[in-house]
Structure formats: C-alpha cells, structure tokens
Amino acid sequence: MSTHPEQSNDDGSKLHPEPVAHDDDAMLRDGRRLDHAEAASKPLRSRPEEQPRGAKIRGNRPVDQVEAAARFIAAPEHEKMHDERLWDLRQKRDQEMHGIPEWEELRTLASAIKEHTLTHLDEYLEQFEANARSNGIHVHWARDAAEHNRIVHGILSDHGAKSLIKSKSMLTEECGFRPYMASVGIEVIETDLGERIQQLDNENPSHVVVPAVHKLRTDVAEVFARTLGTDPGNSDVHYLAEAQREANRPLILAADAGMTGANFVVAETGSFVVCTNEGNADLSANVPKLHIASIGIEKLIPRLGDLAVFIRLLSRSALGSPITQYTSHFRGPRAGGELHVVLVDNGRSERLGMAEFWTSLKCIRCGACMNTCPVYRRSGGLSYGATYSGPIGLIIDPTFNARKYSNLPFASTLNGSCSNVCPVKINIHEQIYAWRRELVNQHEVPLAKKIAMKAAGALLSRPAAYRAAIAAAHVALAHLPRFVIYNRLNAWGKHREVPHPPKQTFHSWYKANRGGNHE
Amino acid sequence: MRIGLFIPCYIDAFFPEVGIATLKLLERLGHEVVYPRDQTCCGQPMANAGFNAECADTEALFVRNFSGFDYVVAPSGSCVHHVRDNFDAIEQTPEVKEVRARTYELVEFLHDILKVDAFPWARFPHRVGLHNSCGTLRQLKHARPSELHEPFYSKPMDLLSKVEGIEFVTPARPDECCGFGGTFSVFEEAVSAKMGYDKVSDHARAGAEYIVSADMSCLMHQQGCAERIGVPIKFIHIAQILNGASA
Numbered sequence: 194m195s196t197h198p199e200q201s202n203d204d205g206s207k208l209h210p211e212p213v214a215h216d217d218d219a220m221l222r223d224g225r226r227l228d229h230a231e232a233a234s235k236p237l238r239s240r241p242e243e244q245p246r247g248a249k250i251r252g253n254r255p256v257d258q259v260e261a262a263a264r265f266i267a268a269p270e271h272e273k274m275h276d277e278r279l280w281d282l283r284q285k286r287d288q289e290m291h292g293i294p295e296w297e298e299l300r301t302l303a304s305a306i307k308e309h310t311l312t313h314l315d316e317y318l319e320q321f322e323a324n325a326r327s328n329g330i331h332v333h334w335a336r337d338a339a340e341h342n343r344i345v346h347g348i349l350s351d352h353g354a355k356s357l358i359k360s361k362s363m364l365t366e367e368c369g370f371r372p373y374m375a376s377v378g379i380e381v382i383e384t385d386l387g388e389r390i391q392q393l394d395n396e397n398p399s400h401v402v403v404p405a406v407h408k409l410r411t412d413v414a415e416v417f418a419r420t421l422g423t424d425p426g427n428s429d430v431h432y433l434a435e436a437q438r439e440a441n442r443p444l445i446l447a448a449d450a451g452m453t454g455a456n457f458v459v460a461e462t463g464s465f466v467v468c469t470n471e472g473n474a475d476l477s478a479n480v481p482k483l484h485i486a487s488i489g490i491e492k493l494i495p496r497l498g499d500l501a502v503f504i505r506l507l508s509r510s511a512l513g514s515p516i517t518q519y520t521s522h523f524r525g526p527r528a529g530g531e532l533h534v535v536l537v538d539n540g541r542s543e544r545l546g547m548a549e550f551w552t553s554l555k556c557i558r559c560g561a562c563m564n565t566c567p568v569y570r571r572s573g574g575l576s577y578g579a580t581y582s583g584p585i586g587l588i589i590d591p592t593f594n595a596r597k598y599s600n601l602p603f604a605s606t607l608n609g610s611c612s613n614v615c616p617v618k619i620n621i622h623e624q625i626y627a628w629r630r631e632l633v634n635q636h637e638v639p640l641a642k643k644i645a646m647k648a649a650g651a652l653l654s655r656p657a658a659y660r661a662a663i664a665a666a667h668v669a670l671a672h673l674p675r676f677v678i679y680n681r682l683n684a685w686g687k688h689r690e691v692p693h694p695p696k697q698t699f700h701s702w703y704k705a706n707r708g709g710n711h712e
Numbered sequence: 713m714r715i716g717l718f719i720p721c722y723i724d725a726f727f728p729e730v731g732i733a734t735l736k737l738l739e740r741l742g743h744e745v746v747y748p749r750d751q752t753c754c755g756q757p758m759a760n761a762g763f764n765a766e767c768a769d770t771e772a773l774f775v776r777n778f779s780g781f782d783y784v785v786a787p788s789g790s791c792v793h794h795v796r797d798n799f800d801a802i803e804q805t806p807e808v809k810e811v812r813a814r815t816y817e818l819v820e821f822l823h824d825i826l827k828v829d830a831f832p833w834a835r836f837p838h839r840v841g842l843h844n845s846c847g848t849l850r851q852l853k854h855a856r857p858s859e860l861h862e863p864f865y866s867k868p869m870d871l872l873s874k875v876e877g878i879e880f881v882t883p884a885r886p887d888e889c890c891g892f893g894g895t896f897s898v899f900e901e902a903v904s905a906k907m908g909y910d911k912v913s914d915h916a917r918a919g920a921e922y923i924v925s926a927d928m929s930c931l932m933h934q935q936g937c938a939e940r941i942g943v944p945i946k947f948i949h950i951a952q953i954l955n956g957a958s959a
Contacts, residue, residue, distance in 0.1 A: 263902035272906070280885070287858060296861040565859065567889045571906050604900060606893030606907075607760065608846035613859035626798070629762030638762065642899075646763040653721070653757075654769030656750040663725050684898040688905030689936030692726040699724045699731035703747050 241411035241428075242270040247397070247575025255599045255637075261576035262568075262604070265407075275407055276570040283564045285513020286614065293505070303502050304618040307555035310493050311545060317460040317493045318536065324463025328525040331533040338368035341537045345370070345452070345485055346377055348533050352483050354379065354449035360467070360474035361385040362454030363401055363558060364489050364537055366580045367593075382444045384473035386434065389441060393420040399574030399582060402511045402560040407573045451477035453523075455488045456557065457503055461496045464524040465534070468507060468517040475521055482530040486523065490536050491554040503557060506616035511559040544592045549627045553588050555617040562611035562621055568604055577601060584611035588624040591632065599637035602628035663698060670694040715745045716781035718774075718815070720788045720929075721753045727928050730949040734787040734818055737955040740833070741826060748777040755801065756794035760894045767801040775802070775811050783825065784815040787951045789848030789927045790894070792817040797851060817852055818951055819926045823867040830874055833956040837877030840948075841920035842868060843911070843934070845927035846889050854926065858887050868926055868950055875953055883914040892933035908937030912945055922946045924953060 245268040248261035266272050290296045310317055322332045333348075335341035341364075349357065357379055359365070371392065374381045383389040387405040391398050394416045398404030405413070410428040418425035423436045453474045455465040465486060467474040478484045494500060508517045526532035545551050563569045563583030574582035579590040579598055587605060590598035602625050611621040632638055652659050671694050685691060697705070715738055719731040738745045754774055755767030774795070778784045786792050795815045802808060822828045844866075848854040855866035872878055891897070891907025898904075912934050915923050923945060925931050931947040938945050948957065 259900050259902070262900070266902050266906050276910075290861050293861070567891065567907050568900070568903050571903050603761075603896070604903075606846065606889045606891060606896050606904075608889035608893070609850035610846075610857070610859055610887075610889070613850065613857055626760070629760070630764050631762075633762035633764070642761065643763070646758050646761055646766050650755075650758050650763065650766030650768075650770060653753040653755070654773050656752055656773070659721075659752045663721075666725065684901040685936070687901055688940060689901075689908065689933065690939040691936065692722075692932050695726065695728050697728060699719050699728035700749075702728050702732060703735075704749075707747070 241409065241415075242268055244268070244408060244412040244415075245271055245573065247399070247573070248578030250578055253594070253597050256578035256597060256601070258572065258576050258578065258600050258604045261578065262572035265573040265576055266571060271407065271409060271573070272571060274409060275573060278406060279564045279570045282511075282513055283561075283614070286510055286561060286564070287513075289509035289513050289515065293509070299502060299506055300616055300618050303506055303557075303616055304555060306494060306499050306502060307617050308552065310495055311491065311551065311554050314490065314493065314545065317495055318490060320460040321458055321463055321493060322536075324461065325534060326463070328463045329532070330463065330525060331531065333533060333535045335535050335537045335539070337539050338370075338537075341368050341487060341535055341539065342370055342373040344535050345487065346373070346379070348483070348485055349379055349450055352450065352531075354483060356380040356382065356444070356448045357450045357452055358382045358384050358445050358448040358477045358481065359452035360454065360469060360477045361388040361398070361404065362452070362487060363398075363580060364454055364487050364539075365452070366398060367539060368487075368537070370487075382441065382448065384441070384445060384477050385469070385471060386437060386473075389437060390416060393417070397575065397580070400560055400563055401558045401581070401585075407575060445476055445480055448481050450483040450485065451479070451481045452485045452487065453477050455486055455492055455523075456507065457494055457500055458488055458492045459495075459497050459500065460493055462524065464497075464522055465492075466500060467521050467523065468504075468519065469521075470512075470514075470518045472519045475519060478521070478523065479527070482527075483533075484523075484526070484530065485533045485535065487535045487537060490538055490541050491556075503616075507557060507559055510561040510614065510616040511564075540592055544589075547592070549631070550588060550592065550624055552619055553585070553592075553621075553624060555619050556585055556589070557617060558585075559616055561614040561616065565610045565614045566605075567608065567610075568606065572604070577604070584621045584625065585619075588619075588621060588628060591628055595632065595635055595637050599632050602632060660700065663700075667694045667698070713743045713782050715743050716778045716784040717745050717747045718751060718754070718778065718784055718786035718788075718791070719747065720786060720791045722932060723788060723928050726932060727949070730787055730928050730951055733949065733951040733955040733957065734785070737951055738785065740955070741822075741828060746781070751777045754791045754794050755799065756791055757894055759794060759798055759801070760896075761899075764801045767799075771799055771802045771808075774799075775808050778811050778815070779807055781814065783821065784811065785818055785821050786815070787818045787926065787949060788929065789817045789819075789845050789852050789854070790929060793847040793851040817848060817854075817926065819848070819854060819868050819871060820852060822871055822954070828871070828874075831871075831954050831956070834874075834954055835876040835956070835958065836953050837879075838921045839879045839881050839919055840872070840922045840924045840953075841881050841883055841915035841918055842866075842872070842886075843890065843915075843923050843925040843927075843930055844868065844887055845892075845925060845930045846887075848926050849887055855887075868924075871954060872924070872950065878953070881915070881918040881920045883911075883918045883920070885914055888914075890930050890934055892930045894929070897933055904933070905937055905940075908933050909941050912938040912941075912943045916943050916945050920945060922948050924948050924950055926950045 245264045383392045390405040399407040414428035417423040456468045457466040569583040581589045587601045609622040755770040758766040890911040891904040
C-alpha cells in the first residue's frame, strides 16, 4: 500500500480560526509575543470572504436546510476551514480511542448506565433532590422553557440582580433564555469565548462544543470591530482574544449573579459536575455570590463512581483530548453564597415516552456526531436553523416541533458514522430513518415528494410499465441535447454529469443471450 | 446451488456490464444462476425517503420473484441492506422472512458463503482506491469502520488481494461517505455533489487510477462528479475485476 502523498500537509490546525492550545508557545520569555508567520500574515486580497449566514427562519414554516447549506458551500474558504477543522477533531478522537483498549466496553457501559437511569428517572431525580437539599442547594422544577425563565428571573429579582454571567449551556439556548432576560432588563454576559463571539454577533451557536467553529478569524475581527471597537483590519488571534478578555473581565468581576449548566448530575451525592476548557464556568459559579445551575433532567447518573466512565469518554469524543481542562464538582453553596438548581423538563418526559426515540436522551452533548458528519461539516451548524444541529439535532429537533424541523431528518445520507462515534451508543442514523417514516405518517413532507414517491412505488411494482419507462429514459438520455438534460430542474445534473446510457440494459442483454434460461 | 440473481434497477439501466460480470462470475464458480424476468427494484428509494407504505407492492413483487432460491445475490450493498434490515412494508410471512434471510450482497456471498480462495482468471495491474459504500461498511459490515476500536478486517480487500497485479492506494479519508445517499443525491444536491468532489479528489491525490466498489450507485454519483470537475479517474465494480476484466 502506498501512503497518501498529501498526508504531511493535512494539518487542519493550520486553518484554525480560534486561539489554540499552543498559544503559550507564542509568548517569548521577555513577555513579547512571538510574531510568527501564521498569526501575523494577512491575506493579499482586500476583502475577506463574507461569512455565510444560517437558515432563514420564517415562523413555523419548515426550515430550508438545503438552501442554507448551498450558501455555505458557496463560501469555499468557510466550507473548507469548517470541514477540515472538524475532521481534525474526528481524527484526534480516533487517536484517543486507540489509546484506550477497553474503548468499546466503555461505550457499552456508558450506554447501559444512561438507559438504566432514564428508565428509573423518577427515582433518581427525587434522590438527587433530597440529597441536594440536605447539601443546602435550593432545588426548583421547571416543566418547560417559559417556567425555567420565570424561575430564574424570580431568583434574580429576589436578589436584586441586574447582571448575570453565564457559561455555555445548550439548555438555555433551548429556552430562549437570553432574549427573555433582555426583555426583563437583565444583562447577560457569556463567558465562553466562542459563545461570547456568537452573543456579540447575535447568532446562535453552530456546534454544541465549539459554538463559533463556522467563523474564520476575519469574521471574528469584523464582529469585535463592530462590538468591542477593535481594529477591523487586525485578525491576529492573540490580539482578538486579548481584546475580548480586556472587555469581558470587568463585566465578570462586577456581575451580580452567575449561571452554569451541568454535564452530569449525581443522584447519590446531590452534586453536579461542569466540564470546560476555559475555566469560564468556574468564574460564573465562583465570582458572584449567587450561582444558578440550569440542568436538563436527562443529565442524571446514579453514583459518583459512574462519573469516571463518562469523564473518560466525554472530551476524547468531543475534541480528542483526554480530559477537559476543568472538571468542577459543585456540592453546595459557598460560605455566604447561595446555590440554586433548576431541573428542566421542556419536552424530555414526552420524548422518554417515544418508543423509537427515547434513547436520544442518553446524549451527553459531546458533538462527536457533528464532527464526523460529512453533511454537517459541509453545511455549517447554522444551516439547520435549530438549537441542535448535526445528526443529534436531526433526531431531537423534531421532538420540539415536527413541522418546523420536518426537513432535517432528510439532511443525512444515513451513512451511520454518527452512531459509531457516539460515546453512549445512540443509534442515531436508525432514528433519522425512523423520523422520516414518522414525518411521512404525520404528513409533514412536501406534496411534490409525496407525488413522486407514490408514482415511483406504482411504477416499480409493475414490471411491464417499468420496462417501458426504462426504454424511454434511455432514448431520452441518448438523444436529448445537453441543455435539456443539464437544466435547473434536473437536480442530478446541476453539479454532476448524468450516467451514459449503455446500448442495452442488462435485461435486454439477458433476453438476447440467455433467452431460454428464465423463470 | 441455485442462485436468484437480483440486478438492481440502476445497474440494469446504466451498468449492464456489472450485471453480466456478476452472472458470469457466479457461473464460473460452478453455480446455477437464474435471473427472474419480472424483477424491478427492492423498494429502497421510497423507504429511504420515509414512504414505507409506497414500498409494499414493490416488496411483494420482489418476494414473488425471488422465493424458492437457495440464495438471492445482488451486486449492490444498499439494496441488500434494505431487503435484510428494513423490508417491512408487507406482512412478515415465513416466505418473506425466508427471502430476506437468504439475500446476500455479492462480496459477502463470495467471502462468507462460497469462501472463494482464488480468482486465477483475474489480473488487474492497476492502482485502485477501494470505496466501501456506507451500507456495506456499517450495515453489512464488509470491513472495520474507522470509528470503531476493533481489529482490522476487510472482505472486499481480502477478495481483491487474490487478484494478480492489483495495487491499493489509501485516500486520506478512506471511509468518508461520498454523498450519494439515494434520494439525498437529488433532494440535497449541493452537499451531495460537494461530498462527491471531495471523495474523487481524495482518491486522485492518493494516486488511484480506478475507484473500485461493491456499490455501483456510489460510483455512478462519483463518476458524475469526477467528469464535472475534470478529475481523470476511472470507475469499476468489484464484480468486473473479480471476473477478470482487464481495464
């Protein structure tokens, strides 16, 4: 076997738009920045490629993921960076996997722990609540997004809090938390760098772990110039990161309250665990006296001993690193402080009752399925127009709104790579397939598709009609002028050549050559 | 052994040489092969689009055509995956279950059932990149997918290694999906085509003269992509190489 000649050049990190782990290397001993070529070089062209925006949201109408994905592909610098950056994460994940001989056993164990917990969720939730209360944590229950937002607002009002620093949380995205807080006059400051970029750009996170991964550094420079007053021509990653830090740290120090999510909630100890790489959740939790944690009820695990299974899988699956930089345990309020936990359902109980889809609740939000998904990498997370994008989004989003997200389960080739990388063994691609059936049953697919499929079913079950149609298609492909075949209506031919029709079909060859031998 | 030959619709219409190679190869190995004339399709196009009820008549026709054979063999992994794993629009009578269980994709049939250990007539002195379609790789388990921590194995590679003169090249992303995906290729054509461009370019960079696969549907898509962006690479089905095609 020959090796791939370009492998040595296949370093996705060269296209990395965000500060990377090697940043410390760039600092010289005397404190000056090393002015290395990658950080300092500027593109020769005058204007950087504009960032493609996400799907157009039109109320409850089905999100057109295809249209948004086509625009993402039409921005080749963004598409290439995004694809290579996430593929790099997938490769790093593979390397970590190969370092753990019992990897597949760990996945099986993690899946079993989650399935056990979910099938005894009521017991574990009550156990957590009792233990958390005895640890001095205030526990609240929220049926849906609106109740969550009201509860948090109530806690903040009780303390006269006007500003809130928070770490990244997909649950709060689900709840539309930031717009709600804006409407009641409370300032929210995101502390995760990527999420802060997205907040400043008034854009949703495009990925559950790396929320601004779809942005080039020139996009970040544009956002910061507009919102923080940085030099619009300077897209040096150190410059941008420091400018953001300078702007954000005073807000963090002055905040009245802090909010985190949780990666895992331990029933037996009444404690919860937050994993980050930036330590920003620790700022949110520890700087202000008031700490509120918003947690989806599916985050439960029974025992502290179970945690190790998930900690070993989480960051390896997500980023291909052995562990997150910070794995912080919260068991009770600090001296003089208050700790509130809001346990949020928001559709989870209903999902738990869906025979084909309940195991999607096992998800630990590592994003491995997104990193490996060839469609996601080429579409960008914002093309899905939903809180959750990529493969896991395809099976979770329709549980919130089957009509609005009815196109999403079709944004997949059903290749199955997502299920194989999933650390808790969710059969993602099988659930995507099941959602297609479900959406057809609920009449949430376009009429044109329905007509085409009915016609296909009728034709393919009638051998004589089918033979006649094949013959006609052959004649058409062989004799039609090129402009008729390659037009806007022919989705196959827009970006591809059509197959060359052979002189005869297999069927007619067989008839001519093996006429006697048939059934 | 009496084998029912299932030639999927797109192979019948566009790639008769693949059907002919499959037929001749199985006959060469000493088996009686019958091609039921009334066959059309397995129902997969409708099923993958979510229209399961629309598959019922097609699935019933498939069972009528292929009942009673020792084995049903098709040179197409995704069709066999449909028959074996998703073929449930019709009542699951013993006859239906029997047909489903006896249906095999060509590579696994040669490798697991016939256990063919030599193709003395086959010689293919070319550099080839192997494309495992996602259906054969992750559903029929032709080979170890790169995501899993399992010992390496590859049934198509085992078979092709017995062909004189063949040389394999390895693309940077050996088992990334090529973007065909059945109806995905037309409903999501921009992403589909981009995936195809990336796939054929990856194989070309690795030095492949040919991309070989057990799934002609992927190759039909890849060929369309390669021709559009001008990547000079050729495509061939594994049945053709194993049956002794020289180029």
